[in-house]
Amino acid sequence: MFPIQLSLVGNQRLILSTRGRSGFIKTLPWLRHAREFASNSKDFSISKTRNIGIIAHIDAGKTTTSERMLYYAGVTKKIGDIDHGDTVMDYLAAERERGITINSAAITFGWEGHRINLIDTPGHVDFTMEVERAVRVLDGAVTVLDGVAGVEAQTETVWKQADKHSIPRIAFVNKLDRTGAAFGRTVKEMWKKLRARPLVLQLPIYAEGGHGIRGVADLVTMETVLWDPTKIDGSAFVREPLVESTDPKLWEEAVRGRTALVEALAEMDDAIVEVFFEEADGEHLAVPAIALKAALRRVTLENKAVPVLCGAAFKNVGVQPVLDAVIDYLPSPLDRPPALATMRDAKTALIPLSEVGKLCALAFKVTHDPRRGPLVYVKVYSGKLPVRATLYNTTTNHKERANKLLQMYAREAEEIPVIQAGNIGVIVGLKDTRTGDTLVLANDTQAIKSNLQLNTIEIPSPAFFAAIEPDAVSEEQAIEEALRNLTREDPSVRVWTDEESGQMLISGMGELHLDIIKDRLINDFKCKATMGKMRISYRETCQAPGVASTVYDKEVLGKKSRAGCSVTLEPTEDPSNQITIQLQEDLADSLPHLTQEDIDQAIQTGYQSGLSRGAVLGFPLAQVHVKIDKLETFGAETTLGAISASVSNSIQEALRHADPCLLEPMMEVHAEVNEHHIGSVVSDLSGTRRGHVIGLYATDDKTAVQDTEVYSPPDSLHQDVDAYKAKQVIKAHVPLSSMLGYSNSLRSLTGGNGQFSMRVIGYGAMSKDRERSVVQEMRG
Known part of the structure; x- marks a missing residue:
């Protein structure tokens, strides 16, 4: 095979065929034609469609990778840069100002005769909802990992979200051009932290002295893929057969990696075993690349393993093979379950x-x-x-x-x-x-x-809220309309009015989330409003049983409306509320003008209304069990509205006699720190932050995963890797209110080397002193 030098010619970009074996050069059209090509239904069958997402921790390089994909596919004329604020995928003003993805943007383009529908998702924990609804409709995903930081906190979160929907994935280990990057260590962390079986398909080829990356060694085709350093846009690269005489050390590691890949596939796929013995005569290097690709596709679609590629998106190295892998290994809609x-x-x-x-x-x-x-x-x-x-x-x-x-x-x-x-x-x-x-x-x-x-999309409960006030009465209608649009866009945003203060309250997933909402109200919707101090969204419960009977008796539009209800309210350990209806008679018999289905719905509506507001500060009720013992009817005077109101009123009355109290959100915190910082971090979590430390384990703890050995290449070519030491992970349960601003505190305690992740695990009781201070603060 002869190497081919490619270049930019006139108004078109020439690149080597992504398959790279035939030496075929193709011309990609510019923006307009690329769009028509991408959306023309006659050009693609369902089997040639890929619905994929880019998922990762914040700042792992998702948008940078996406922008290169668009450029190499011919959708854009220049590579978008986050620092310059000219990216295609991050187009909101707030995204370009902060340099992070907030909105999951979708784009369609063509690659190698396939249509790719790509969704670039956020990596910040406050925008988990954006990832959740994107993952719900994806057929496959590309997980971008930071080669320096490894598997980070939010990577684990989005990985679990993909696991929930059984999304097949490939992994791209990015930023291997940076000092301290370690491809092999990151592969090991995938196995240990994500419980994913990594299959290494490439080895990084570093520049002389181990600084920077200039290409990859393809273990499937046993070729080197080298990018032309004179073409800074990364559009020109050359594939050549990998031979021992070129680089003995690289050849030796490639043989080891190819052998490990074939053996790993043989454990999971019977077809490759037949090829290994019948076609390759037991030689690992003789197994055809086409057979390996077919086996890799099968194990990926079955979620048995994750193909791993490597590169440096910012330096324009390694992105085209990722697009090839999307076509080769990720599913079409036909490959997904109904x-x-x-x-x-x-x-x-x-x-x-x-x-x-x-x-x-x-x-x-x-x-x-x-x-x-x-x-x-x-x-x-x-x-x-x-x-x-x-x-x-x-x-x-x-x-x-x-x-x-x-x-x-x-x-x-x-x-x-x-x-x-x-x-x-x-x-x-x-x-x-x-x-x-x-x-x-x-x-x-x-x-x-x-x-x-x-099956619908799971919407997380917001943990923070703040009051929002219009600057003038004339702004109220505009703000209400803007908030209706925002809550429709983002279901994790909730808006309600406090009955006691009359304030309009808006809730979200975190500090940044509420800050973005404020920015959008002012800048996008041109509203003139002021947002108050951010507060925690608590819950309420009862500490003792409460019993109440009420009768709803009102005249509505000249018609009598009457119904009675008796309920018993009890505390429960179950995080979800429960309802038990214990009625001795079929109400539909005594109320011929109503159906039993309508009556059940009215009871459910009253139950939800009664639990929507507690007796302490008006937060929703949690961890309670409601027993409806009796419904009193009054013939034609008993309406569905009266039934709902009587159930709601009885629950509220029972709560007043059931020793109501506050619950606060509890977080499971994983703080990853160096060994000599353990004492100060544990002291801070268990003392100042009122947390309870559950345990301590090392990031390289081999007992955390199965006994199966996975192949990971050595990282000896990078000078800082030898200095790497496994960190210790502190696991603790801490109230959310104590975790505000924790990232700055952890950086201060660990000299900038610590990182943490946290997730809501439920609601826990707070001390009476703490409850009194919260009530005093909330009521001013």
Whole structure:
């Protein structure tokens, strides 16, 4: 094979074929043609579609990698730079100002005859909801790992989110050009921290002296892939056979890595064993690359292993092979299990992917565009969604018309006539559809009658809130409209009004989340408002049983409305609230004007209303068990509204006699520190922050994973790696209120070397002194 030198010619970019074996040079068209190529339904079958996401910890290089993908695919004319604020994927003003991803942007482009729908997700813990709804509709994911920091806190979080939906993944170990980067150590951390079986497909080829990276050794094809240092955009690279005479040390490690790859695949895939003995005569190097790729695809789709690639996206090294791996190893929509849907009476059904089936689509994201209005992102699981179609929302039971269909390119869009099965697109014109809603055609009577709904998206409970006040009375309407749009865009944002103070309160996932909401209100929606001090969102419960009986008796529009209810309220250890209905008679018999289904719904509505506000500070109730002992009816005077009100009033009255108290959010904290900092960090967590230390373990603890050995290349080429020492991880349960500003404190205690992760594990009781101080603070 002859090496080929590639260059920029005129108004087109020439690159080596991504397969790199035939020496074929192809021309990629510029932006306009790339978009038409990406969205033309005639060019692609479902099997040639990839719905993928980029997931990782903040600052691991997700957006940097995404921008290179777009450039090499011919979608952009220049590589976007986060520092310069000209990235395609991070287009919001707040994203460019802070240099982080806030909004999960979607873009479509073509690569090697395939359509790739790419979603770049945030890495900050406050925007977990963005990752959750993106992962819900992805078929595969690229996990970007920082070669210096290794597997970081939020990487573990997003990995678990992908695990929940059984998303096949490949990994790209980034930033190997930086001092202290260690590819082998990062591979080991994947095995130890993520419980993922890594399969190393590449070895980094460093520049002389071990500084910087200039290419990779491909263990599948046994070739070197070297980027031309004179082409700083990384578009020119050369593939050559890897031979022992070129670099004996690299050859020796490549042979070791190829052997380990074949043996690891043989443990998980029977087909490669046959190839190994029948075609390769037991020689690891003789196993054909095409057979290895097929085996790698099978084990990846089955979530048995994770192919691992390496490079340095910022230095434009290693990104094209990642795109090849997306095509080779990640699934098409046809490779994923059928979508699961629920119907009336708790029945379930599988929705097989089919272009000729009935339409079934999931709305997974809503954004507000100043010119177009609400943009609803959908994934079509079955059938086709044509423009101007009349849709039925089985979640809200409303009809709506799809006025326009769009293919998104981050901020920009292209109008399209149809969204096919397996694809992601945007609908313009839907006013009532929200995140997690299911859409079918309005003439699909079977789906409407059975109330067919795809599994929805889990929305996390917000942990922080703040008051928001308009600067003038004339601003109230504008603020309310802006908040309606924000809560529709981001379901983890909640807005309510405090009954006692009359203040409008807004809640979110964290300090940065609320800060972004404030910025968007002022800058995007042009509202004039002031946001108050951020506070913790507590919960309330009872410490003793409480019993109450009330009768709701009011006249509504000249008609008598009456019902009575008796309830018993008890504390429980169960984190979710419980309800038990103990009625001696069928109420539908005594209330012929009401159906039993309507009565049950009215009871449920009253139950939820009663638990929505506690007796101490008005926070929602948690860890309680409600027993409805009796419902008193009064014939035609008993309405559904009266039943709901009587149940709610009885719960509120029982709570006043049940010794109410406050609960505070409890966090599971993992603080990773050097050994000589353990004492000061433990003292801070257990003393100042009122936490309880659960345990201590080392990051290289081999008992944390299975006994299976995994291959990881040595990191001896990097000068700082030998100085690496395993850190100690402190596990503790700490109140959320004590963790505010902890990142700065941990940096101070550890000289900048400590890092931590935390997640909500529930709500715990607080001391009476602490409760009194919280009540005093909240009531001013």
